Amino acid sequence: MALIAPSLLSANFLQLQQDCDMLNNSVADWFHIDIMDGIFVPNISFGAMVTQFIINASKKYNDVHLMIEKPGDYIQAFKDAGAHNISVHIEACTHLHRNIQQIKSLGIHAGVAINPHTNVALLKDILVDINVVCVMSVNPGFGGQAFIPHTLQKIKQLRKMIDEQGLSVKIEVDGGVTLANATAIIEAGADVLVAGNTVFKSPNPTETIAALKAL
């Protein structure tokens, strides 16, 4: 059974409290919180202040996905906002290991996110130091995009790499996850499904989360 991480990017920001309460009362496992800077990705979402409000309203595990340049400059701020996991992009980090050490030194989990074009083999020597790999199954920046089919192969390859090293790193899949493709994503080896539009744009988000969880 996969963990379900609804992405707050697709929430209604005029009723964030209600949307957070809905997630708290659902079988969702994680809050997935997307931070975009308009430089690393062509969109701007929100920063540590709004994140802190969301996390104050959350009763779940808080997973912060930094889609930003120079993530090392902001790790302390998102830790202070209450993150349980912070994922940085491999493509945004010249010294990825240093950024992972920075996150771990704050006593929280560390993740690496990887874009659709980046080869997962590049993660081989960092897997031992991290808790989560966030496999982007869309190009990051926007909710509501279509799942890129070849990312299924990347999930399978990563599953093999993690299992061969005997590690417990979680594979999180982010982007275009639907009720129709979630089973294939889980069968490929995903542990965590991020779902934005599939949850928040559905007629009954609580039931949609339960349906994803039941797969």
Ligand SMILES: O=C(CO)[C@H](O)[C@H](O)COP(=O)(O)O
């Ligand atoms: O990181 C993201 C975008 O960069 C979002 O988490 C992701 O797109 C989720 O939204 P959806 O499920 O609607 O695709």
